[in-house]
Amino acid sequence: MYELMIKEYRLKKNLTQKELALALDISQSYLSEIENGKYDIKLSLLCKIANALDVLPAELFIYSKSTS
Template structure:
């Protein structure tokens, strides 16, 4: 099972949910749901988020046992 670390990297980048959501073209509510792992993320969205946070897509994953 994997957990996404979107919030961790967003906070490190100094962005609010609203700011990041606007930059990647989604609602703040949807970003919140992604940060809380309530939805499966599309690969294209994963790449958009990683690009905006200046990280590789792989960095967004945390392996959970």
């Protein structure tokens, strides 16, 4: 579920995968795979992503279809 919300919040902030990945010090391809649900991530990275997106970590688990 958090995968969809990472992408949704990233798009709301008008960030590309490359920009967010750079802020997180990870590769764009790794971020893409996270957003596509190919990897489970550690809580520390989830918190880092939430911080970069200016949301609480818990918000990444609340699904909304606001970008649809």
